[in-house]
Amino acid sequence: MASFTDDTAAIAAQQIDIDETISRLGSKKGVESVTVLTKDGRVIRTTATPEHSEVQGKLLSRLVRDAAEIVEELESQDELSFLRIRTKRHEIMLALDHNYLLVIVQSPQKE
Amino acid sequence: MASFTDDTAAIAAQQIDIDETISRLGSKKGVESVTVLTKDGRVIRTTATPEHSEVQGKLLSRLVRDAAEIVEELESQDELSFLRIRTKRHEIMLALDHNYLLVIVQSPQKE
Numbered sequence: 060m061a062s063f064t065d066d067t068a069a070i071a072a073q074q075i076d077i078d079e080t081i082s083r084l085g086s087k088k089g090v091e092s093v094t095v096l097t098k099d100g101r102v103i104r105t106t107a108t109p110e111h112s113e114v115q116g117k118l119l120s121r122l123v124r125d126a127a128e129i130v131e132e133l134e135s136q137d138e139l140s141f142l143r144i145r146t147k148r149h150e151i152m153l154a155l156d157h158n159y160l161l162v163i164v165q166s167p168q169k170e
Numbered sequence: 171m172a173s174f175t176d177d178t179a180a181i182a183a184q185q186i187d188i189d190e191t192i193s194r195l196g197s198k199k200g201v202e203s204v205t206v207l208t209k210d211g212r213v214i215r216t217t218a219t220p221e222h223s224e225v226q227g228k229l230l231s232r233l234v235r236d237a238a239e240i241v242e243e244l245e246s247q248d249e250l251s252f253l254r255i256r257t258k259r260h261e262i263m264l265a266l267d268h269n270y271l272l273v274i275v276q277s278p279q280k281e
Contacts, residue, residue, distance in 0.1 A: 114243075114244065115244060118240045118243055118244060119240065121236075121240075122233075122236060122237055122240050125232075125233060125236055126233055126255060129229045129230065129232075129233050130255065130257050132225075132229055133225065133226060133229060134257075134259065134260075136259070137257045137258055137259045137260065138257060138258045139255065139256075139257055140256050140257060140258060141254075141255075141256035142253070142254070142255055142256070143252075143253070143254035143255075143256075144237060144241065144250065144252075144253055144254075145250075145251050145252035145253070145254075146241050146245075146248045146249060146250055146251060147248055147249045147251060148245065148247070148248045149245075149248065
């Protein structure tokens with residue numbers, strides 16, 4: 060069984076990992092914001108304003124849930140992994156893993 | 171005002187245009203199916219089976235409507251133009267214009 064110290068170190072390492080990833084992605088040219096959400100849309104980390112990221116989290120996590128359901132309805136063995144939304148003003152990339160949802164908003168004009 | 175002949179010719183030209191586009195896209199490597207839908211999910215043309223394209227049309231047009239609503243909720247002046255869904259088995263590309271929805275399903279393994 061892992062000791063208290065091991066667990067704490069593992070959690071700390073994971074947090075540093077998340078922070079580093081967000082900082083690295085957020086510094087890329089054209090990236091407007093980077094947000095990490097739980098699957099149900101709760102904001103864990105964001106480079107956007109808290110207000111915007113909360114709305115974004117709620118709406119985009121709902122869309123991802125709908126898309127995941129549709130993908131499985133179309134083919135039962137299939138599974139959603141990535142969603143890319145191109146709008147007139149932005150490009151929103153949504154990457155899924157088992158527990159989290161990574162949201163990257165890019166401005167295509169700035170690329 | 172356009173004459174009956176002009177209108178008929180315009181419609182015929184448009185149909186040839188749609189057929190040519192579908193045939194061109196459908197012949198590309200890795201493309202599994204190409205479908206043209208009305209915005210409410212009615213199948214106009216497809217290279218898939220009628221059964222599959224009907225289910226696909228219903229589900230994907232609903233997803234596009236949801237995504238379009240979310241994009242406008244996030245920023246009132248913004249508008250959805252393209253949606254790309256990456257799954258374990260396929261890549262589904264959804265291009266929107268004012269009246270139609272173009273659905274291209276690709277198999278990434280075959281690329």
